[in-house]
Amino acid sequence: MKRTYEMDMCNGPLMKKILVFALPLMLSGILQLLFNAADIIVVGQFAGNTAMAAVGSTGSLINLIVNLFIGLSIGTNVLVARYYGAGDRHNTSQAVHTSILVAAIGGVIMIFLGVLLAQPLLVLTGTPDDVIDQAVLYMRIYFVGMPAFMVYNFGAAILRAIGDTKRPLYFLLISGVINVIFNLIFVLVFNMGVAGVATATVISQFISAVMIVLCLLHTRGACHLRLSLLRIHPDKLIAMLRIGLPAGLQGVIFNISNVLIQSSVNSFGSTVMAGNTAASNIEGFVYTAMNSIYQTSLSFTSQNMGAQKYKRVDQIMVRCVGTVAAVGILLGTGAYLLGNFLLGIYTSDPEVVSYGLIRMGTICTTYFLCGIMDTLVGSLRGMGYSIMPMLVSLTGACLLRIIWILTIFQAQHTLFSLYISYPVSWGITAVAHFICYLIVRRWAFGLTGKKAPAG
Numbered sequence: 001m002k003r004t005y006e007m008d009m010c011n012g013p014l015m016k017k018i019l020v021f022a023l024p025l026m027l028s029g030i031l032q033l034l035f036n037a038a039d040i041i042v043v044g045q046f047a048g049n050t051a052m053a054a055v056g057s058t059g060s061l062i063n064l065i066v067n068l069f070i071g072l073s074i075g076t077n078v079l080v081a082r083y084y085g086a087g088d089r090h091n092t093s094q095a096v097h098t099s100i101l102v103a104a105i106g107g108v109i110m111i112f113l114g115v116l117l118a119q120p121l122l123v124l125t126g127t128p129d130d131v132i133d134q135a136v137l138y139m140r141i142y143f144v145g146m147p148a149f150m151v152y153n154f155g156a157a158i159l160r161a162i163g164d165t166k167r168p169l170y171f172l173l174i175s176g177v178i179n180v181i182f183n184l185i186f187v188l189v190f191n192m193g194v195a196g197v198a199t200a201t202v203i204s205q206f207i208s209a210v211m212i213v214l215c216l217l218h219t220r221g222a223c224h225l226r227l228s229l230l231r232i233h234p235d236k237l238i239a240m241l242r243i244g245l246p247a248g249l250q251g252v253i254f255n256i257s258n259v260l261i262q263s264s265v266n267s268f269g270s271t272v273m274a275g276n277t278a279a280s281n282i283e284g285f286v287y288t289a290m291n292s293i294y295q296t297s298l299s300f301t302s303q304n305m306g307a308q309k310y311k312r313v314d315q316i317m318v319r320c321v322g323t324v325a326a327v328g329i330l331l332g333t334g335a336y337l338l339g340n341f342l343l344g345i346y347t348s349d350p351e352v353v354s355y356g357l358i359r360m361g362t363i364c365t366t367y368f369l370c371g372i373m374d375t376l377v378g379s380l381r382g383m384g385y386s387i388m389p390m391l392v393s394l395t396g397a398c399l400l401r402i403i404w405i406l407t408i409f410q411a412q413h414t415l416f417s418l419y420i421s422y423p424v425s426w427g428i429t430a431v432a433h434f435i436c437y438l439i440v441r442r443w444a445f446g447l448t449g450k451k452a453p454a455g
Contacts, residue, residue, distance in 0.1 A: 006221075007163025009303040010085055014315055018323065022296045024165040028156070029288035031172040033281075034179070039197035040281055042183045044346045047193045049274045052347065054134035054194055056277025057262065061121050062142065064252060064259060065113050069106040069150060071248020073099075073157040075240030077295070078302045078381060080161035084222065085306025091236070092222035096158055097229045098236040100216070103154035107147030114143025125263040128270055138194040145202035148209035155212035158223055160299050171211040179204035243381060246390035253394050257401040264405060264418050272415070275355025278346035282339075282356075283364055286331045290371030293324040294378040301382025317379045317437065324375045328368025336364040358415050366423035373397070373426050376433035385440050392436055396429030 007021060044052035076099040083092040118139035122132050156168040179200050186196025216225035265276045297320040304312045335342060336357075343356040377389045404421040411417075 005159075005162075005164040005166060009081075009163060009300045010307040010309050010312070014300075014312065015319055018296055018300065018316075018319055021163060021165055021299070022292045022323070024169040025160065025295055026289045026292035028165065028169040028172050029292055030285055031169070031176040033284050033288050034176050039183065039194075039201060040277060041346055042187050042197055043194060044274070044278070045348075046187050049347065049349060049352060050130055050270060051134055051194050052277060053128075053270045053273040054131045055138055055197065056280070057122070057125070057127050057131060057135050057266070057273060058118075058139045058142070059262075059277075059280070061118075061125065061259060061262075062114075062139065064121075064256065065110060065117065065143075066146075066149075067251025067254075068248040069110060070153055071246075071251050072102060072106070072240055072244035073154045074247045074298065074381060074386075075242070075244025076154055077157040077161050077298055078243045078384070079236065079239050080158050080223070081299050081302035081382075082306040082384075084162050085303035088306075089222040093224070093229070094233045095236045095240075096216070096223050096225060097231060098233045099154045099158060099240065100151065100213075100225060101230045101232055102237065102240070103150040104147055107150035110146035110150070111143050114146065115140050118143075121259075125259055126266045128266065128273075131270060131273070134194045138198045141195060141198035142201060145205040148202075148206040151209040152205065152212050155209075155216055158216065159212075160295060161302070162223055163299070163303075167215055168212065171208050171215070174211065175204040175208035178207055243384070243386045246386040247381065250390040250393050250398075254398050257398045257405075260402060260405050261418060261421075264409060265415075268415065271349075271351055272355045274347060274349070275343075275352040275357075276359055278343050278352065279339075279356035279359040279363075281346065282335055282342050282360065283332075283367065286328065286335055286364060286367050287370065289331055290324050290328050290367070291374065293320050293327065293371065294374040296320060297375050297378030298382045301379050305383055313379070313383065314441070317376070320375050320378070321372055324371035325368050328371040332364040332367035336360045339364075355415070359419055362416060362419040363422050366426070369423055369426035369430055373430040373433060376430065376437055379437060380433070380440055383440060385443075388436055388440065389433060392432045393429055396432050397425040400425045400428065 007017060009017060009021075040052055040055050043055055076095065079095045080092055080099070083095060119132075119136045122135050122139070127135055152171075159165070159168055182200035182203055183197050186192040186200055190196060192199070213225070216223065217227075219225070262276075265273055297316060300316045300320075301313055304310070304316065339357045339360045340353060343353040343360075346356075347353065373393075377393065380386070380389045401421045404424070405418070409418050409421070
């Protein structure tokens with residue numbers, strides 16, 4: 001008998017299971033985002049706009065380094081779900097142990113990358129002199145927690161693959177509360193500023209990692225973790241790389257365009273940077289809610305491909321796209337309408353609030369396009385195709401955005417002309433992904449039910 005935390009995604013009514021799976025995942029993502037939001041709120045209220053700008057200016061650079069490795073966790077999710085759906089316990093176990101070891105090794109590598117590259121990358125993006133020292137300090141401390149960050153994310157990907165989104169939520173709830181408590185202690189009591197909020201984040205990341213490892217150690221069945229069995233199985237690593245590496249590269253290159261946008265924002269000065277930081281953090285909650293539907297599409301599609309239930313794959317795509325559009329419109333529009341109140345949580349400076357509203361009015365109200373784009377990518381990757389959506393995304397969203405910055409933004413040097421590049425690129429890329437889905441479904445299972453080689 002299966003444990004109650006697991007979910008059979010291959011049988012029964014889809015919509016109810018999609019919602020049951022996605023809601024804890026949505027709450028988990030929001031809690032994880034609170035790690036950084038708590039940092040920004042605390043420094044914004046108690047350490048000033050310069051400290052808030054310093055923390056905010058690191059976000060796109062941190063993602064630039066992190067996303068390549070985190071992309072591999074997508075490979076873990078697809079691989080474990082595929083084996084689990086097929087009832088293959090042996091290969092599921094090998095995928096689990098390979099994933100956890102890869103996560104630990106990747107996290108150690110990222111410590112060195114973060115510490116060494118923090119200052120040159122921040123200089124390269126034109127971070128102002130009054131911000132850069134604090135930003136470098138924040139990044140270097142933050143990256144000390146990367147092994148824990150990686151182990152948690154890979155462990156959560158394993159649990160998602162078997163339908164368990166509840167326990168990662170519990171773990172993040174505990175570590176998130178601890179993060180906020182230490183933020184306040186380090187900043188208000190010890191006056192540590194950005195160093196304090198970075199240290200609090202690292203502590204909370206290690207706590208969440210310990211909890212998820214203990215969970216896997218006590219999980220019965222194919223996903224049971226035994227430390228003595230930790231090793232890299234080459235065939236599983238190659239399969240993870242085939243799905244995860246294109247996703248990671250896409251994230252890295254996407255963040256190059258985001259770094260260019262951050263650099264463009266930096267050209268307006270630290271007050272605009274602070275408003276951009278607050279607004280982008282509010283948008284992050286909307287994105288995280290939509291991203292839970294992407295993860296749902298990925299896991300459900302992967303399990304059903306493993307079970308060779310191809311007709312359900314189309315049903316999963318339609319329901320997930322409809323759900324993510326509804327979530328994006330509701331939360332995105334709601335966030336903009338409540339913009340003054342929400343931005344006021346981050347700062348009491350009315351000028352910072354006004355700049356934040358410029359961003360939210362352009363991006364929040366159109367964010368559902370990004371959700372549709374990502375959810376279609378989840379369907380494609382769940383079917384085993386990762387290179388194609390990577391190429392489409394890089395061309396339609398990333399390259400177009402870079403061209404926009406170098407042409408239209410240079411001609412009209414305004415915040416609106418900069419921010420409008422987001423919804424334009426999302427809409428074009430979403431249409432391209434839907435066309436790819438129609439093509440790939442024929443390759444993946446088509447009229448004959450036979451799969452072509454993935455790519």
